[in-house]
Amino acid sequence: MGNLTPELAALRDETRDLAKSYGLDFYEVIFELVDYDELNMIASYGGFPTRYPHWRFGMEYEQLSKSYAYGLSKIYELVINNDPCYAYLMRSNAITEQKLVMAHVYGHCDFFKNNAWFSHTSRKMMDVMANHGSRIRRYMDRYGQERVENFIDLVQSLENLIDPYSPYIDRGTDRRRAPPRKDDQDSREVQKIAAKDYMDRYINPPEFLERERERLDQEDQQARQFPARPERDVLKFLLDYAPLETWEQDVLAMLREEAYYFAPQGMTKIMNEGWAVFWHSHMMTRHLCDASEIVNYCDTHSGTLGTSPGQLNPYKLGVELFRDIEERWNTGKFGVEYQSCDDPEVRKNWHRPTNEGRAKVFEVRRIYNDITFVDEFITPEFAEAQKMFVYGQDPQTGEIVILDRDYTKVKTQLLEALTNHGNPIIKVVDANHKNRGELYLVHQWVKGDLQLDEAMLTLQGLFQLWKRPVHIETVQDGKGRLLSFDGEEASTQEVTSSHPVTGRVGVGSEKQSEAEAEN
Amino acid sequence: MSVRRIDQDHTRFRNIVRGKIKHDLKRFVSSGELIGKQGQRYVKIPLPQIQLPRFRHGQNEGGVGQGEGEDGQGVPGQDGEGAGEAGEDPGQHMLEVEVSLEDLAKILGEELELPNIEPRGRKNVRTYAGRYTGISRTGPNSLRHFKRTFREALKRQIASGTYDPEHPVVVPIREDMRFRSMETREIPQASAAIIYMMDVSGSMGREQKEIVRIEAFWIDTWLRHQYKNLEVHYIVHDAVAHEVDQHTFFHLRESGGTKISSAYELCTQLIRDKYPAQEWNIYPFHFSDGDNWSARDTEHCVSLLKDSILPVCNQFSYGQVKSAYGSGQFKKDLDGAFRGTERVVTTDIMDREGILPSIKTFLSKGR
Known part of the structure; x- marks a missing residue:
């Protein structure tokens, strides 16, 4: 070996x-x-x-x-x-x-x-990748390099539209076929409860009929709604429902698998x-x-940990946090009593030897990911000791300057940047938009607008997979925008409300996994 | 060694780059953005569209940093990558691809369908090139010829009786060492000289010069691709002509009259002094807005061309850049005087869009 x-x-x-x-x-x-x-x-x-x-x-x-x-x-x-x-x-x-x-x-x-976040990754990825390689080579031999490569280009450009948490959460399966694209939208008649004429007023009062009608409408609406819930794994959705050839499906499935393999490394x-x-x-x-080696070691080591003001070094932040955790759990700086202590002097000199530090860091490495790690372990003392700050554009001069050293702001900024590994969160909300089989995506705005020109190009690629008009709803400068591409024309229009059934349905239930801005 | 996978992917990438450049050649040429990004052998070409598009956040307005400093103090080294993005994404950097001038010339040649130039073969300049074909007894270890050294050692050991076939250990000593050595050979080499002449009189404005500059860059690139040994001279003229360096050529702003013959005389003299026609392929290019001092001077120009310049050069090229003041008369006069003479090529360059067709006209004769 x-x-x-x-x-x-x-x-x-x-x-x-x-x-x-x-x-x-x-x-x-x-x-x-x-x-x-x-x-x-x-x-x-x-x-x-x-x-x-x-x-x-x-x-x-x-x-x-x-x-x-x-x-x-x-x-x-x-x-x-x-x-x-x-x-x-x-x-x-x-x-x-x-x-x-x-x-x-x-x-x-x-x-x-x-x-834990790596627990779902394949441990035979060397073999899996080699298999993918030979399968794709075979497709290239059969269908032509250009053709397969163009398809790979399309998929790679959508590669970040996966649901990194899905391996750990059972979101239920939505195996329903797309509902038939039918035109008759007449709602059904409300069925009255059988009653004699003179009793009808009491057995079927107007409020009841109204409620029934609403219920039926909603049912209809849901039956038409596809997918039933917004789907964040856009690649999976395309895999299941886009009109693809068999080899294309296979390539898409392979690339999606690779994207999921790499996702925990980003997280x-x-x-x-x-x-x-x-x-x-x-x-x-x-x-x-x-x-004799210590100076060389220090030289290399400090190169790895070097920070520059404008860029956060993950090596540095990570190791300092682990060291801080070990130190805190060795000296008892945790628990309710420590947390509720407001006196910085007392906090600083807190010393109740517990020696749980080593055990704690091992526990942390087992169950945390970057978001929960940063959220839980960056303390005011840590942020101060590490001289962390938030930078951004000075509204007057336009220069990039230090804005704030407040620890909650630092943390908020950091968590926002880490959310979804810096990628926008995009979901399929409707695959039968306008009842015409058009694909409607919603960008769930957390922070930061999309790069519009690039988004339009990506949308055009998506069209080639879906083969029907595609739309993405996003927010630009605080206003709703809808980008559309129908195969010939790219258009951008303002939208006041979000999609009728709204892409925000799933948001509430995902709070446990997504970084939420503090305070 | 078999072809490595990465080499195939790399070649594929280079071909895509070439394709993109070819596709956008017209834009690159008329914007002139490649010039100035030029190194000795490479140009850097910005190709943002080669990156696969993605849904991604736009300009990052902020992030978290570490270090000293007061609020409001500038953050150096901030290049748009916030925390959490240090992963595989290259961020918002514009992708610049390096392309060798050689490749660029090939792309230009393919796109404009330029024929290769048949150098005039009468007498070529010779250059010297070294090749490692010889063997010497001294040299650096990096050039040690292992097989020869071994053979010498073996010979010596057999001759001195210290070689034991049962125990065939061969140890070379200093005298056995053999090294590859360089032998210089003469190889024939076609050489060319370009002589750019430009009218810098008052009527040639900034834009006109920019056009000349861009055109000269591409002509240079092409001819360099065709000739290993290329010398370039620059002549500017208003009423009198001077030879200048490249920088001056493109930036000088004179004002005054225009006497084209002055430049042609200087050109003739230059050729006579430095570039005997039997050894050099000579390419005079003249750019002006077409105004000349007088009809008499134009006649003088025509006779200079006929008697002194044309007989020794491969091709005489005249590009007439449109300006607000130029009458454009000179081109008409040249066309009239040299009707049927293939070695005089004239073009009209109306604006930047006209650069590429003009280059094509100049260079498509394969002369």
Whole structure:
């Protein structure tokens, strides 16, 4: 397994045993030694060298290679969530860096295996990706590269329209076929309860008839309404109901599966990196580094954790949070009494040794994701110690400036940015819009308008899949907008209200999973 | 080594880029946006439309940062990527693709269906090129010829009787080392000289010069693709002519009369001094708005062309840029004087849209 030099193999064994002794728990890790070009190549394929062919990976490769050649960036480590885990080491790295990378990788592998949000990802993804690759190649042979590639382009451009929480929540299945597109919309007659003429007034009073009529209308409405509830997994909806050829369905299903595989990595970026840094720094400084290496280690390590004012470093934020949690749970800074204490002096000097810190960080790495992690563990003290701030445009000068250091604002801003991994939340609300089989999507506005020109292009791609006019309702500068494309003409109009049945139906029930702005 | 998967995808990507550039060539040419993005061998071309579109949030108005600073203090290094977006998305950066000038010339050639130039073969300039074909006893280790070294060592060991076939260990010593060495060879090389002449009299405005500049860029690109060894000269003239450098050529603003013959005389002299016709492919280009001092001077120009310039150059090209003041008479005069002479090519460039057709006319003769 792997192709490590004897020296590196020995180092791997040492690091692995050390990691295990700390309670890290991972699938076997296979390290491969590769040169920078191979690493760039593998990274372009998202870590899977056998992935399906697509020009976008070639573009990625060109950018990585250029940026490496100009000395702008260098990939240190690449690790794949799989059983066994695969990790790549750059051949040209010095031994200290290799140690660091190995320790870091064991952190990631433990996270992959134990974090709940990864529990639904396939652990045989290497094989799955290879199968996808060969299937797509076969389709290319049969239907032509251009044709298959164009279809992949369309799907990739909708790739972010999945429901990242669906693997964990049973939303029920909506297996109904689309209702027949019929034109007779006459509502049914209200059935009176049989009664003698003189009793009719009492047995069938007008209020009752009115209620009945409303009920029937609603039933009709629901029967016509398809999907019955707004569907956030747009890819799945297309897979089930768009008029696609068999091979197209297969390609769409494969790409959707890949999107779901990668989703938890987006949902836990801060935690995953934080956890890996937490462990590499722990193991390096206590065990793996000898005195001659410590300066090199610090140099590399500080490069990883460096912050620039305008960009939040997930490595830094993650590791600081884990350290803070460990410290708090070691000194008893938690629970009702601590929470309700208002005296900053007392809080600061709080010391009731509980030594639950280590257990707590392991628990956190098991059940949290970035949103809940940030929401629960960023405290006023933490935000202040980390000098966190909110930046934005100065309304007068238009410059990007520091706006506020208030901790609730910092947290709100951060949570909003993390919501749905920064992607807009978009749902299918009606697949039979205007009773003409048109597809109606609603952008559930949380914060931030859509990039309109790009949205229109995406919509045009969607049309090619749905093959009937498509619409998306969104909010722009506080006003409702409806973008439509009917195959020939793209149009934008203002809409005052949202779609009759409103896309906001599902919102309430999703509060447990979605980041909600605090206060 | 077999073809790597990534190479196929990369080639595919490059082809898509080429396709996009070809498709938008007209826009690139008339906007002139490629010039100035030009490096030694590459141009950077902004291609936003190559990214797959997505539903995504627009301009990010804020985010969370870390560090010192008062409220209201500027945030440096802020490039539009907020927290949580550090993932795989490239953010809102405009994608710039590097394309080599060589490729650009090919694209231009394909799009305009330009024929390759048949260099005049009489006598070509020779250049020297080194190739690693020789073997020497000294050299850097990176050039060590393993097989030869081994053979020498084996020879020596057999000769000295230290070689044991049962235990065939061959250890080369310093004297056995052989290295690849470079041998220089002369290879024939076609060479070309371009001489740009431009009227900088008062009537040539900023826009007219911009048009000339864009056109010159593309002509340069094409001819460089055709000739390895290309020399370029710039002549500006109003009533008198001067040879200038590239920057001056495009930025100089003179005012005054126009005596075209002055430029043609300087051009003749330049050719006579530097570029013997049997060794060089010579391409004079002249751009003006068509006004000349007098009919007498125009006659003088015609005779200079006939007697001195045409006999030695591959093709004489005249581009007449429309300006508010120019009469456009000069082109008519040239066309009249050189009717039936294929080696004089004249075009009218009305505006930026006219650049591409004009280039096509100039270069489609394959001369």
